[in-house]
Each structure stands twice: as structure tokens, then as C-alpha cells.
Amino acid sequence: MSEPPRFLSVAQMPPPKAPEGEIRCGSYQLMAQAAPWRYSLLHDRSDNVLIWITRGQGRVILNGVRRGIGMNNALYLPAGTLFSFDLPAQVQALMVHSPAGLTGRLPREPVLLRVRDSLAQAELTSTIDAMNREVAQNRALLQEALEAHVRLIGVWLRRQITAGALDVPKPAAAQRLVRRFAGAVTRGFRDPRIMADYADALDVTPTHLTRACRDCCGKTAADILVERRLYEARHLLETTDQPIGDIAQALGFASAAYFTRFIKSHTGFAPSSLRRQSRKRA
Numbered sequence: 001m002s003e004p005p006r007f008l009s010v011a012q013m014p015p016p017k018a019p020e021g022e023i024r025c026g027s028y029q030l031m032a033q034a035a036p037w038r039y040s041l042l043h044d045r046s047d048n049v050l051i052w053i054t055r056g057q058g059r060v061i062l063n064g065v066r067r068g069i070g071m072n073n074a075l076y077l078p079a080g081t082l083f084s085f086d087l088p089a090q091v092q093a094l095m096v097h098s099p100a101g102l103t104g105r106l107p108r109e110p111v112l113l114r115v116r117d118s119l120a121q122a123e124l125t126s127t128i129d130a131m132n133r134e135v136a137q138n139r140a141l142l143q144e145a146l147e148a149h150v151r152l153i154g155v156w157l158r159r160q161i162t163a164g165a166l167d168v169p170k171p172a173a174a175q176r177l178v179r180r181f182a183g184a185v186t187r188g189f190r191d192p193r194i195m196a197d198y199a200d201a202l203d204v205t206p207t208h209l210t211r212a213c214r215d216c217c218g219k220t221a222a223d224i225l226v227e228r229r230l231y232e233a234r235h236l237l238e239t240t241d242q243p244i245g246d247i248a249q250a251l252g253f254a255s256a257a258y259f260t261r262f263i264k265s266h267t268g269f270a271p272s273s274l275r276r277q278s279r280k281r282a
Contacts (some may be wrong), residue, residue: 005249018024021047021099025131028085030095034281035238042084043231044186044223048106049077050099050125050153060084062110064178064224065169066217069112069193074122076111076157082182082228083110094128096148105154113157113165120160127152174212177202181221189229192252195222230266233259238278244271251258 024031028051032039042061057070061084062077069075069087077083081102085094096105115121131149134142146233160166169175197219199209206221213221229251236247248259263271 012106021101022143023099023102023131023150024097025135025146026095028087028091028095031095032085035234035278037234039085039087041231042082042219042227043235044080044082044228044264045077045097046079048079048102049081049098050096050098051075051077051085052094052126052128054094055093058085058087058091058215059220060086061217062112064168064182064213064217065175067167067169072115074111074113074115074124074157074160076106076107076113078106079111080186081110082186082224084227094125096128096131096153098147100149101174102147105151105158107122107154107157107161111157111161112167113160114167115160115165117163117165120156120163120165124153124156127156155157174215177204177209177212178216181213182224185228189225189232190251192254195220195225198225225265226266230263233263233271234267234274237263237275247271 014047029040046104048257051069051074053069053073054069055071056069060067060075061082062071062075063082068069115124127149131146134145134149139145181198182204195209196206199206208249209221212274215226217224219227233247233251236242236250237244240247242250244259246254248256251259253262255261260271261276263269268272269277
């Protein structure tokens, strides 16, 4: 006679292998309040980002191309996407950050959805609200519960793509070039290369690359490169204890003095001042 099946208690169950990093969710305003530059400067992230606009409208730069975004629009940005948000104060939005290792049904390319179906709108809002309740209650297996909700969001995204809510811009040569440049910036912004070096690698002139970037997003190619390096510099200054000289070297600056001038010219503060201000806010 075979043995009856054995069931493990919750305490005995091995925890599922979670992806690196934690899932975070909340309102855009609260997540950006302490350091608005974290979303307003062009940068790419090591996690996936979903933003769901529930009121108002603004703009986003996505891989070097500026797009309008408004009420009932969902924007999903997989890890490694170069982006920045320009959202006025009256915009209300919900956000979810999830680890890059958490894939499931999440799209592998950026997705902008213009959602007209009221049921679909309510579904996404309800899912993110449920995630916020989980965070507020802080019960056992919190990250596992949030992971399940993220997978539901992945299903929701796929369903809206199938339903025809995907907004895809018409292909244009300038946009293709700028997207290639954006990808090169995310890979190489730590190197001591200038904009002309990127243009040469893309087999175009610096003037042509600059014109294409300005037409696509209102920024020059040099602006895009500077913003990505500035974001990384501020991130390292405000979230780590690395010596300023080491940060300068890691980002390809010839000297700590040049790095200090770079930071001060773009923020109005010396690197040490930014670090102290960050500690006070924390």
C-alpha cells in the first residue's frame, strides 16, 4: 500500500527563489518627491518600471524619442531602457518597480498603451492598489505576494497589446538613429568618450546626430550623454560611500577636480555638498 502524501507546513516550505532586488510600488509623486532628478534626468535602470497615469498628461523621452503620455496610459519600461519623465505637478500616476530577473510574461521591449476600455483601466488600478495594501500591511511573504501581482500585470499588458491598445510610432530614419545612439549611451556612458566618438561609431557626423536627437526629443546628443553621466554621478554620490575620486575615475573623468566642476556646473553644488544634503534628507 502506498504511503499517503505528505504536506509541509508553511514553516517547513523552502522559500521560492526570488529575483535580485525588491518590488516597490506607490504613487509617482511620493516616489519622486525626495529626489525628482531620479526621474527627470535621462537614465536607464537595472529594474523594470511601469507607470500608470490616472490623471493629467505629460511627456516621456523613451530611448531618445519624446512621446506624449496622458490619462489612462500605461508605459512599461524594461531594464536597460533610457528614459526620463516630464510630468507636471497636477499629474497623478501609480508606479511599480520590479527586478529585471522577474520576467514571466513581462514584455522585453518598451510598451506604451493607450487604454480606452474602462474594465481594463479598473483592472490595472485594482492590481496596483492591492500591491499597496500588501506593502501597508507588511505581512509574511510580502515579496512573494508582490511577485504574483507583477505577473498579473504582465498578463494585463499582453492582453492590452492583443486588444490593440499599443501605440507604435511610425518608423523614421532619425528615430532609428537616435534609438541606436541611446543604446550606445546606456552601454558606454562610463567611458571617457565624447559625443563625436559616438557619432563616428554610428557612421554619421556629429552635426547629423545632434540634429536627429534635437528633432526627436528636443535635446542634443551631447545633452543626452551629459544627463546620463550626471544621473549616475548623483546616484553614486547619494547612495554610496565611495570616495569622490573613485566615482570620478569610474565615470571616465580625467581628474577629481574636473568631476567637481562638472557636478557644480549642472547642480550648483559641489559633490560633497550633494552627499551631505542626501544624508540629511535620509
